[in-house]
Amino acid sequence: MSTFFESRQLVAPGDLLAEGTYVAGENTYKENNKIYASRLGLVQYEDKNVNVVALKAFYIPKLGDTVIGTIVEVGFSGWTLDISSPYLAILRASEVLSRPFRPQENELSKVLDVGDLVIAKIIAYDRAHDPRLTVGEPGLGKITRGQIVKMTPTKIPRVIGRKGSMVSMIKQETGCHIILGQNGVILITGKNLEDEQLAMMALRKIECESHTSGLTDRIAQMIKKEKAKQKEELNSESKT
Amino acid sequence: MSQKPEKLIDKKGLRLDGRKPEELRSIKIQVGILPNADGSAYIQQGKNKILAGVYGPREMHPKHLALPDRTVLRCRYHMAPFSVQERKSPAPSRRDIELSKVIREALEPSIFLEYYPRTGIDIFVEILQADGGTRCASITAASLALADAGIPMRDLVVACAAGKADDTIVLDLMDTEDKKGGADVPVALMPNLNAITLLQMDGILTFEEFEKAVNLALKGCREIYTMQKEALKAKYESVKEVEE
Amino acid sequence: MSSIIARVKQKQILDLIANGKRLDGRGLKDYREIKVEQGLIERAEGSARVLLGKTEIIAGTKIEIGKPFSDTPNEGVLTVNAELVPLASPTFEPGPPKEDSIELARVVDRGIRESKAIDFKKLCIKPGKKVFVVFVDVYVLNHDGNLIDASALAALAALLNTKMLNYEIEEDEVKIKPGYTPLHVSKHPIAITFAKINDKLIVDPWLEEEQTMDARLTMTIDDDENVCAIQKGGSGYFTPKQVLEAAKTAMEKADEIRKKLNW
Numbered sequence: 001m002s003t004f005f006e007s008r009q010l011v012a013p014g015d016l017l018a019e020g021t022y023v024a025g026e027n028t029y030k031e032n033n034k035i036y037a038s039r040l041g042l043v044q045y046e047d048k049n050v051n052v053v054a055l056k057a058f059y060i061p062k063l064g065d066t067v068i069g070t071i072v073e074v075g076f077s078g079w080t081l082d083i084s085s086p087y088l089a090i091l092r093a094s095e096v097l098s099r100p101f102r103p104q105e106n107e108l109s110k111v112l113d114v115g116d117l118v119i120a121k122i123i124a125y126d127r128a129h130d131p132r133l134t135v136g137e138p139g140l141g142k143i144t145r146g147q148i149v150k151m152t153p154t155k156i157p158r159v160i161g162r163k164g165s166m167v168s169m170i171k172q173e174t175g176c177h178i179i180l181g182q183n184g185v186i187l188i189t190g191k192n193l194e195d196e197q198l199a200m201m202a203l204r205k206i207e208c209e210s211h212t213s214g215l216t217d218r219i220a221q222m223i224k225k226e227k228a229k230q231k232e233e234l235n236s237e238s239k240t
Numbered sequence: 241m242s243q244k245p246e247k248l249i250d251k252k253g254l255r256l257d258g259r260k261p262e263e264l265r266s267i268k269i270q271v272g273i274l275p276n277a278d279g280s281a282y283i284q285q286g287k288n289k290i291l292a293g294v295y296g297p298r299e300m301h302p303k304h305l306a307l308p309d310r311t312v313l314r315c316r317y318h319m320a321p322f323s324v325q326e327r328k329s330p331a332p333s334r335r336d337i338e339l340s341k342v343i344r345e346a347l348e349p350s351i352f353l354e355y356y357p358r359t360g361i362d363i364f365v366e367i368l369q370a371d372g373g374t375r376c377a378s379i380t381a382a383s384l385a386l387a388d389a390g391i392p393m394r395d396l397v398v399a400c401a402a403g404k405a406d407d408t409i410v411l412d413l414m415d416t417e418d419k420k421g422g423a424d425v426p427v428a429l430m431p432n433l434n435a436i437t438l439l440q441m442d443g444i445l446t447f448e449e450f451e452k453a454v455n456l457a458l459k460g461c462r463e464i465y466t467m468q469k470e471a472l473k474a475k476y477e478s479v480k481e482v483e484e
Numbered sequence: 485m486s487s488i489i490a491r492v493k494q495k496q497i498l499d500l501i502a503n504g505k506r507l508d509g510r511g512l513k514d515y516r517e518i519k520v521e522q523g524l525i526e527r528a529e530g531s532a533r534v535l536l537g538k539t540e541i542i543a544g545t546k547i548e549i550g551k552p553f554s555d556t557p558n559e560g561v562l563t564v565n566a567e568l569v570p571l572a573s574p575t576f577e578p579g580p581p582k583e584d585s586i587e588l589a590r591v592v593d594r595g596i597r598e599s600k601a602i603d604f605k606k607l608c609i610k611p612g613k614k615v616f617v618v619f620v621d622v623y624v625l626n627h628d629g630n631l632i633d634a635s636a637l638a639a640l641a642a643l644l645n646t647k648m649l650n651y652e653i654e655e656d657e658v659k660i661k662p663g664y665t666p667l668h669v670s671k672h673p674i675a676i677t678f679a680k681i682n683d684k685l686i687v688d689p690w691l692e693e694e695q696t697m698d699a700r701l702t703m704t705i706d707d708d709e710n711v712c713a714i715q716k717g718g719s720g721y722f723t724p725k726q727v728l729e730a731a732k733t734a735m736e737k738a739d740e741i742r743k744k745l746n747w
Contacts, residue, residue, distance in 0.1 A: 040472055086297035435721035447711070454724060
């Protein structure tokens, strides 16, 4: 019964993490009583669980997840969306239109067209079929304004922070509304472009430094500094 | 054209480029250097300059080639026309096609193909400059590109060749040694699982020579493996830890 | 090859092999029956037909006069090509050679070339200008597993059967004289292919064993028990111990086959 790394050490695929009666968690696999890493990331030992927080991964659809995607194709009975995943997602017309749908009469592209951004929820997914989406719940639907930030989905928990501390801090400091798609796509809507850009900068910094500690405070400090800088620029402009 | 056989190893036991028989060429590896690819890596091994890029897992094109229960791995080994002494036509040669196949088969055992049914993973290897041992360096780079893309793997794959120059078993043959030597044995290895995923040979070797060559190639593989891991980690250690 | 084998059959094969047995009753190190027939295509300079169990290959050689390669001006040329003819298997499609047939041709070529079975200098007519070009074309007529070993046997048998036209050089022209000289083949390289199933190595896999195997390993051995060519195929792996074990077994089997064929 032994472990071979320290918690939060960087491990590569194939690294032997533990041997004995441990449970293979995220981004690991077990073979002959040995647990190996399957992705590059930071190893975590929690009781009997061994898992790796991957530095980069891609999104695999999960039932119930909220995702933000882009329409890439308008079909006869629905739309196809790019949800930044190996799999394209399907949004059926029946999930969007409240009244019965007649293909000859209703033109789907008038409702949602190629290039539109949508917040949706995954209602069906299995190994044999592409994921199916719905927008029939409050908070879901076409996105009309805001900024999009894409990052590897493994970093979304870092953006949320412990008990939501990180994302609430950003919302407070920038005054922006932030929607986090489980697929690593984030929507920022603020009162003006400067606020939105501030939030985007914060998110980009989290993405780069997600594996470090004390991040929440550093991000808060950065935002405050930027806001002060912006205020100064505004003051000097109004003086001239 | 000189008909006299060139000596590959001099009286001091050194090779044409000054190396000792069991010495690797100088190797430099960088990971994540192509912004568009999902994963990428660049390797310089002696005069070899090789770029590997990975796209996927993604929707398979053409769709009818997709498999219902696993991902389809495709690999293209391609040499730039200016990569060799005499300009090489950009059209794939029979050698390119064979190498694409063996490189793919060297990497496949390391990937959890069953995780992503109905998708495809494409590996592109471009040889920018060639000096012997390109298939091994390609595998080493391509495996890093797969890891950089965040594709779950059982292990990294690393490759190195050994062979015979004059009457000595040598490691990591360059082009002259490959062409004029007595044998070339490229080997690819999954180091933590001790699994050989590529093994080829051409030349003439007794059993003892073959055994020596395989063991030397495996030793070379393990040396290069430490460099692979360093290159992977180097990309992420650029931000210093700040104490809470 | 991606033919789907019934899971029940696959399990049968796996279970038997775990106990050292095979579905057709062979031992793990036994080859199927080998039949070699030579000289059946009179139009070809040399030809042979090999039956390895139900796998059937015909190889034919054609000799032409051509220019040597620039880096070997005093040497003749050998070109090996393989065709996986569509009638040989439901999985073969017509069209230009794909990776499987290219790999097959190159592995057969490697065994012949590296073992120095042919002295290419003897094929030189006029240094730098004219040499004999030996074309070996391998035609797979029925695919029942282990195309490499059968093709290598057929190619070698066809070369052993090959007759070169006698010639003399008159004022820079090659003039054909009556009579033939057999092509000088000094070695008999034999390809031995292993399949790894259930972590065991078996020789000469037939089609359904090939559809079940994790990986394949081919070793070509010459008359002096040297290794001349090796090719691992398939998406599995071998341990270093298995590789060395295979080399020893390959040397045994190659000797056996040469004795059986009187080579």
